[in-house]
Amino acid sequence: MSSVQKNSVPRQKQAKFQIEIIWVALAIAIFGGFALALHLSFLIGFNLSLGKGFAGLIQTHGHLQLIGWAGLFIIGISLHFIPRLSSVPISEFKPIKQILWLIGGGLLLRLVSHTVLPYLEGHVLFVPIDWLVATSGLIEWYGILIYLSLLIGTIWGIDDTSKRPGLLSVRPFFGMMVVGFFLYATVNMVLLIRMALNKNVVVNQGWNEFAIGVFTGMVLLPVAFAFSIRMFPLYLRLPAADWGVHRVAYLYLIGFGLQMLTSIPLNLGWVTHYLSDAGMLVRGSVILYVVWKLDVLTRVQEPWTVHRELQPSPDRRPTRPNIPDYGEFGRFERLVYAAYAWLVLGALAEMLIGGFGLFRYPLSIGSDAVRHIYLLGFITNLILGMAVRMIPGFIGKRQIASTKLVDATFWLANTAAVGRVLILLLPSGVFEVIPAIAVVVETAFGLSGILGLGAVVCLAVNLWKTAHVNHPKFS
Numbered sequence: 001m002s003s004v005q006k007n008s009v010p011r012q013k014q015a016k017f018q019i020e021i022i023w024v025a026l027a028i029a030i031f032g033g034f035a036l037a038l039h040l041s042f043l044i045g046f047n048l049s050l051g052k053g054f055a056g057l058i059q060t061h062g063h064l065q066l067i068g069w070a071g072l073f074i075i076g077i078s079l080h081f082i083p084r085l086s087s088v089p090i091s092e093f094k095p096i097k098q099i100l101w102l103i104g105g106g107l108l109l110r111l112v113s114h115t116v117l118p119y120l121e122g123h124v125l126f127v128p129i130d131w132l133v134a135t136s137g138l139i140e141w142y143g144i145l146i147y148l149s150l151l152i153g154t155i156w157g158i159d160d161t162s163k164r165p166g167l168l169s170v171r172p173f174f175g176m177m178v179v180g181f182f183l184y185a186t187v188n189m190v191l192l193i194r195m196a197l198n199k200n201v202v203v204n205q206g207w208n209e210f211a212i213g214v215f216t217g218m219v220l221l222p223v224a225f226a227f228s229i230r231m232f233p234l235y236l237r238l239p240a241a242d243w244g245v246h247r248v249a250y251l252y253l254i255g256f257g258l259q260m261l262t263s264i265p266l267n268l269g270w271v272t273h274y275l276s277d278a279g280m281l282v283r284g285s286v287i288l289y290v291v292w293k294l295d296v297l298t299r300v301q302e303p304w305t306v307h308r309e310l311q312p313s314p315d316r317r318p319t320r321p322n323i324p325d326y327g328e329f330g331r332f333e334r335l336v337y338a339a340y341a342w343l344v345l346g347a348l349a350e351m352l353i354g355g356f357g358l359f360r361y362p363l364s365i366g367s368d369a370v371r372h373i374y375l376l377g378f379i380t381n382l383i384l385g386m387a388v389r390m391i392p393g394f395i396g397k398r399q400i401a402s403t404k405l406v407d408a409t410f411w412l413a414n415t416a417a418v419g420r421v422l423i424l425l426l427p428s429g430v431f432e433v434i435p436a437i438a439v440v441v442e443t444a445f446g447l448s449g450i451l452g453l454g455a456v457v458c459l460a461v462n463l464w465k466t467a468h469v470n471h472p473k474f475s
């Protein structure tokens, strides 16, 4: 019997939540992605010597953050949440464990081998280690393939889709995620193999940038929208999604596809620049529309609870204003609000770049700034916020261990994000007029890595204590 059960066969129980995936994601983030971020930002911010491994470290940092930090969180949550949304349970642990071993093992191999590789140039071990880096890409690719096949079974294994309107509306977003994950994993593997064949220490940067763009635009943002659309009404008492999510998803895809035309490192002609700029405007507008419809920053629409048939009795203990809990998960919503504020900033920045670009007036907002607005500002805040809200329930706990750590996470993550991108957003004229600002923003950049790492350590400690310590009931 396959591990994915169609809903026409007798109902199987969904495998319990695999918290191990979250531990591995946190370990890779702490000892890999964010540790490298600390190193890189410190060297750049405090003008220290970058060393010969620098370019390789950047690529390793980016890859570990995408697949290890954000990717593994998505994998862990989606393998638990999507089967419930579709009523097509994944009943066996085995494939989930395989995914974890393959992706976790591949990432560990990548971290170790790619970090030492530049220091082995000219050494007899260089070629074998170069091939170990390539092997990491192959192992991860296989793990991602198993994950995607499980997911496809649950999302597209429904016999009667009309009974699952909740899943149906966000399915295009999940479709993009499946394609994006596969594309990223494949390009990463091919690039690493080419790197080993050519005896290089870094992969082709053009295609690497393309792959990063695909993962951010086709996996991270769409899956964040899909989860937000389905979960926010429940966790943040927001309006139900009755606004043609399907069509918006396809428009997003069109905008993103156009935008990516200039990221393909092939000469496709001058017209792609116009199309790409137009794509940025379209995608940015769609993102703003999604944020508006979610009502997460505006809160001007009626929440779904206004229309529910059974209203709670008047003597029920009141929850926090606008939030359907008693504070037992800390002020997690601040991380979510911050995430969406960063998303709006990213969308506006891209719309400005696209709008001015159409008139052949390039703005000096670098792609690295926009990238970290999305990845650190939006995605990381969202993970930090939703993890403390959802994971306790997934593991049978009623509250998070420390609400103070949730607050600490909020401050650390957002100071890190400001420090990481501010230097890239301020016009260079500002530094000439007030040179002291340059010192402040460089220091903020230098410290952004340790602050980001601090935020993730707080989350890890909080989840670990939640899972392993019995706390007195929250009142």
Ligand code: HEM
Pocket: 037, 038, 040, 041, 044, 058, 059, 060, 061, 062, 063, 065, 066, 069, 070, 208, 212, 368, 372, 375, 376, 379, 380, 416, 417, 420, 448, 449, 450, 451, 452, 453
């Ligand atoms: C405080 C936290 C962070 C710091 C200090 C940091 C720092 C850096 C630095 C210095 C670079 C190199 C920039 C350049 O090439 O000019 C970089 C690149 C990158 N970062 Fe981060 N980062 C952080 C968080 C994140 C997060 C959370 C993600 C993803 C979820 C991420 C993904 C990337 C990617 C994809 C690249 C490009 C890698 C490449 O070119 O191959 N970063 N980061």
